[in-house]
Amino acid sequence: MQSIATVYFLTLRSLREAVRNPAQEAGNVLIPLFFFAVTVGSIGSIAADAFGVDNFTGFQVPVAILAAASSISASAGLGTITDIQRGYFDKLLLTPAPRSAIVFGRIAADGVRTVAITAFIVAVGLIFGTGFDTGVPGLLVLLVGSFGFGMAYSGFNAAIALRTGSPQAAAAGGLLLFPLIFLSTAFAPKDVFADWLQVLATINPITYVLEAQRSLIIEGWNGLDILWGATATLGFGVASFTLTFLALRWRTS
Amino acid sequence: MSAIWAQGLTKHFDEVRAVDGIDLDIAPGTIFGFLGQNGSGKTTTIRMLTTLLRPTAGSARVDGLDIRDDARAVRRRIGVALQEAGLDDIQTGRELLTLQARLFGLGGSAGRRRVQELLAIVDLEDAADRAIGTYSGGMKRRLDLAAGLVHRPGILFLDEPTTGLDPISREAIWRYVTQLSTNDGITIFLTTQYLEEADRLAHDLAIIDEGRIIARGSPAEMKARIGTDVVTVQVPAADHLDRAAEVAGAVAGVERVQVAAGAAVVYVPDGARAVARIVLALDDAGIEVGDVAISRPSLDDVFLEATGHHLQVEEPQAAEGGAA
Numbered sequence A: 001m002q003s004i005a006t007v008y009f010l011t012l013r014s015l016r017e018a019v020r021n022p023a024q025e026a027g028n029v030l031i032p033l034f035f036f037a038v039t040v041g042s043i044g045s046i047a048a049d050a051f052g053v054d055n056f057t058g059f060q061v062p063v064a065i066l067a068a069a070s071s072i073s074a075s076a077g078l079g080t081i082t083d084i085q086r087g088y089f090d091k092l093l094l095t096p097a098p099r100s101a102i103v104f105g106r107i108a109a110d111g112v113r114t115v116a117i118t119a120f121i122v123a124v125g126l127i128f129g130t131g132f133d134t135g136v137p138g139l140l141v142l143l144v145g146s147f148g149f150g151m152a153y154s155g156f157n158a159a160i161a162l163r164t165g166s167p168q169a170a171a172a173g174g175l176l177l178f179p180l181i182f183l184s185t186a187f188a189p190k191d192v193f194a195d196w197l198q199v200l201a202t203i204n205p206i207t208y209v210l211e212a213q214r215s216l217i218i219e220g221w222n223g224l225d226i227l228w229g230a231t232a233t234l235g236f237g238v239a240s241f242t243l244t245f246l247a248l249r250w251r252t253s
Numbered sequence B: 001m002s003a004i005w006a007q008g009l010t011k012h013f014d015e016v017r018a019v020d021g022i023d024l025d026i027a028p029g030t031i032f033g034f035l036g037q038n039g040s041g042k043t044t045t046i047r048m049l050t051t052l053l054r055p056t057a058g059s060a061r062v063d064g065l066d067i068r069d070d071a072r073a074v075r076r077r078i079g080v081a082l083q084e085a086g087l088d089d090i091q092t093g094r095e096l097l098t099l100q101a102r103l104f105g106l107g108g109s110a111g112r113r114r115v116q117e118l119l120a121i122v123d124l125e126d127a128a129d130r131a132i133g134t135y136s137g138g139m140k141r142r143l144d145l146a147a148g149l150v151h152r153p154g155i156l157f158l159d160e161p162t163t164g165l166d167p168i169s170r171e172a173i174w175r176y177v178t179q180l181s182t183n184d185g186i187t188i189f190l191t192t193q194y195l196e197e198a199d200r201l202a203h204d205l206a207i208i209d210e211g212r213i214i215a216r217g218s219p220a221e222m223k224a225r226i227g228t229d230v231v232t233v234q235v236p237a238a239d240h241l242d243r244a245a246e247v248a249g250a251v252a253g254v255e256r257v258q259v260a261a262g263a264a265v266v267y268v269p270d271g272a273r274a275v276a277r278i279v280l281a282l283d284d285a286g287i288e289v290g291d292v293a294i295s296r297p298s299l300d301d302v303f304l305e306a307t308g309h310h311l312q313v314e315e316p317q318a319a320e321g322g323a324a
Helices: A002-019 A022-051 A056-086 A088-093 A099-127 A135-164 A167-175 A177-182 A195-203 A205-219 A223-251 B042-049 B071-077 B093-103 B108-121 B137-149 B167-184 B195-201 B219-226 B238-249 B271-284 B299-307
Strands: B004-013 B016-026 B031-035 B057-062 B078-081 B155-159 B187-192 B204-209 B212-217 B229-234 B256-260 B263-268 B292-295
Touching (some): A022 A056, A022 A099, A056 A135, A056 A177, A099 A135, A135 A223, B016 B057, B016 B204, B031 B167, B031 B195, B078 B137, B093 B137, B108 B137, B167 B187, B167 B195, B187 B195, B204 B299, B212 B299, B219 B299, B238 B256, B238 B263
Parallel strands (some): B031 B187
Antiparallel strands (some): B004 B057, B256 B263
């Protein structure tokens, strides 16, 4: 019970921090939208003929969502480091609150922030005609998935922040997702890839997160895609939270 | 039962022995001063006693609870204000105290009342709804102190609470600390590098140097142990210092002489009478004498006697201040 209360109070604190730092939140939205616009603008018109994707704008919405999650988690990593450097993290550790709950407050806030930005990106997509094939229920599933992915990916940056205490390392941590995005089906379906890239995309969990989100937006309900996406997100979460616990244990030992 | 007890408390960082087997036994309700210069092991000791660091060896109990086995219970019973005021610049003072109260299980109207009470105690009511980033250094320290008191702890750890503060802010912190001890009976473990602070606040004092406690007692007891006046003779020529110490040491009545910071520090009963003999002896030996001062023993003399060097105070580069 105390863990849940701690996570709740510290999530509110992190969200308040985000609201009071609008420039940072604007960056988290605008940079993914910039790449979204450039990608759609540059190859959107040939996507149907080149690799059979009719709704390339909708095809790109999940990429923008994942890029935003990456940006959010990097800024949260920096926030953790600021807390460490200012001594506020120690102040939190000096309370009787469970230490893992202290870290998860910020991670949960990242999940909420990812949900908010996902909703915004979907709205932008709708304005540009992406549609949303699974309707409101599908949107709710997408938001739940974004919450999970936002938290799971944030765990990696929390681990980096706790282990290194370095702002540079935290900033670099946010970029770790980009190689995975480029090695996934972010820009084209897998069947047009070279053989070696097909192999990498197949073993890349980001591919399954993207496919699940895409199915909701442009394909309609596909239980298998959603299951694979959820499994990949869960795998991310298990890996990142394990690293977070280890880093927290190291920092407090 | 001791409020704080430690035996052989030790912390090593690789090859560095930051704290090297210290023993503590602090009575409830006292202000315990832990005096030492930067890097002497004060902060490492406080971080172990407050459960932020695990000791390498030894054991300690705070309010009867083992710092390793009962760490969470220890944290419920202590308040802590660390050396750097650990605050969040984006929150307001009230928000920070409210969050702190909630993390200690004090929510709702009881929490709000306690926060208001603390804001009044540390004179921050007017600034309570401003972002902490706009506070002066003195205000941040007061807020940090309030955050440490939100759950009414019986034991309060203060790690260099006035370092870098201007005299007015320092005086305000001293006043709060004294009130907490006198009015509320809180046991206070206070680290400091300021002799005046230790002398003025501490009922009981330990001097730590290079990770070891080298003197222990009340400030008055420590000074009385020296048992003599202190005659400090400045010697302008550095290469004459050792010779000056030798000559002064041979003067009748002189108990001992130490060389420190360009001076011969002479311990002698009835310094007012002895000073003429000391200066004459130095003059006869052809040693130029600069300023001469006679004093009753101070904590600096206690520190010098115990360590062989004066206490070096290091202020932060950008001293913070402002009581407003």
